[in-house]
Amino acid sequence: MRQSEQLTTRMTDKLDYEELLGCMRCGFCLPTCPTYIRSKDETASPRGRIAIMKGVVDGLIEPDAGVEKTLNECLGCLACEPACPAGVRYSVLLEDARAAITEHKRATGQMDIRERVIxxxxxxxxxxxxxxxxxxxxxxxxxxxxxxxxxxxxxxILDWFPDQLQKMEAILPPVPPKTERRRRPERLKATGQPTARVAFFSGCLMDTMFYETNANTMKLLQAAGCDIVIPDTQQCCGALHGHAGEQAGAVRLAKQNIEAFEALDVDYVITNAGGCGAFLLGYDHLLKQDPAWLARAERFKAKVKDFASILIEVGFLDRVTLTLPKQVITYQDSCHLRNVQQGALAPRLLLQAIQGTTYVEQRHADHCCGSAGVYNLLQPIIANDILEMKMGHVRDTAAQTIVTSNPGCHLQMQLGIQEHGTDSMRAVHLADLLAEALPNT
Incomplete structure (x- = not known):
């Protein structure tokens, strides 16, 4: 069997054909897709990519390097999913197709040594x-x-490195000392009358490079009346594995995380990173082949909630008065928080409640900023084009503070300020800004 036929077979086994058939080619996804908006090329649209996947499975399209390139140029922002009247789960098709390609390249020796090592x-x-x-x-x-x-x-010395890496090095946040990260207890008590018992998903980058954001998130949860448990056996959510076709690794991490949280007597599992939360909600798809694990994943999924949503639900704004110096604030949606977790409203309610500030809604705040995990490193030209458009909308708001709900978005907006913003602008995670606005802090 030729290698292309082997890949076709692998994609046929991986992809849900009924899901492929669900796409009606209606085009509702087109105005939501950043890569299509940029290029006006059908192959850079969700329906175009689904047509390519189906063409491969049907044996009508040769699964060559061009197919892989087209799928890899998708940001995975999933703005197409809420726009789709047929409810096609584009996310699972994209991840399964990428997994099939990665597994095929590794099994047939087509993956070069550099990619294998990385x-x-x-x-x-x-x-x-x-x-x-x-x-x-x-x-x-x-x-x-x-x-x-x-x-x-x-x-x-950085001149020897690619331009995009030089830019990212300049905006990395200062890393706190390990001693500070290790001092955090496994349990934190609510401030005042308890409203809920929650477990906190600390993540990997969020609990190292963005440790202060995690600390501020838990401060806010305590102020909202939440007792908090932080299990030390939890792992990375697996999103980067899943998006890069490393599905086996994502499955391993999913099982470890379910085991870490399922024995806890909590009402919710709280996240503060839009991408992590969305991937946790997809554990049922990752583990669908194993009925026992699928049931455990569904129970876990039912408890996952973004921190902003739980703050609103438990009456955080009735317990505290938020105040900041005069400034204009705008919000950049985390794609996965908005499109997967349906978490667009809560951050806006919290920001609009901060006294002393003016909230201005950004045009196309729901469009991707171009970060998309490590997309801005792997596809810098497309990512930078998208970021330039985004910063034009930000400048129109005259905002001094750009608020995000995901670490990748945070860094991307900092990069946007460096490249296309003004000295008066800053990018900040929602949790950090709300912690600034708390009384007596």
Whole structure:
């Protein structure tokens, strides 16, 4: 059997054909898709990509490098899903197709040594292992605090690296010391009358590079009356694995996380990263082949909730008065928080409640900023084009503060400010801004 036929067979086994047939080619997805808006090319649209997947499965399209390129250029923002009148689950088709391609390349030796090494180091060595993530973050802190970063910039050593990596290095947040991260207890008590008992999904990057955002999120939950449990056996959510075709790794992480949370007597599992929360909600799809694990995934999924939504639900705004110095605020939606978790309203309600500020809705705030996990590193030209359009809409609001609900979006908006913004602008995670606005902080 030819290798292309092997890939066709693998994609046929992976993809849900009924889901492929669900696309009516109506085009409602087109005005929501950033890559289609940018290129006006049907192959860069959701319905175009679904047609390509179906063509491969039907044996009408050769699954060549062009097919892989088209699928990889999708941001995975999933704005197409709420726009689809047929309810096609584009997300599962995209992830399963990417997994089929990755597994085929690895099995047939088509994956070159460079890609094999990078995938092994990143997916198996780093995001699969919390200790390794801590070590890597420790090296980053040493780089930032020891003077190496200053020397590297002074000697222009970064000039040897790709432009996009140079830009990202400039906007990385300062990493807190490991001692600070280790001091956090496993349980935190609510402030005042308890309203709910929750478990906190701390994540990997969120609990290292963005540790302060996690700490602020828990401060807000306590102020809202939540008793908090932070299980130490939890792992990375697996989103980067799932989006990159490393489905086996995503399954392993999903099982570890379900085991870490399912024995806890909690009302909710709380997240503060839109991408992580959305992927946790997809654990039932990842584990659909195993009935026992599927049932466990469905029970876990039923408890997952974004922190902004739970703050609204338990009456946070009735318990505290939020105040900040005069400023104009705008909000950039996390695609996965909006499109998968349906969490667009709660952040806006919280921001509009901050006294002393003016909230201005950004035009096309629901359109992707171009971050999309590591998309801005892998597809920098498309990502930067999308970011430039986004920053035009931000400038129209005259905002000094751009608020996000996802670490990748946060960094991307900081990059946008660096490239296309003004000195008076800043990007901040919603949890950090709300913590600023708390009384007596």
């Amino acid at each position: 995938r092994k180091v990143v997916f198996d060595g780093l995001f699969m292992n919390k200790a390794n993530m801590e070590t890597a973050t420790g090296f980053l802190r040493f780089y930032q605090q020891s003077g190496v970063q200053t020397l590297t910039r002074k000697l222009h």
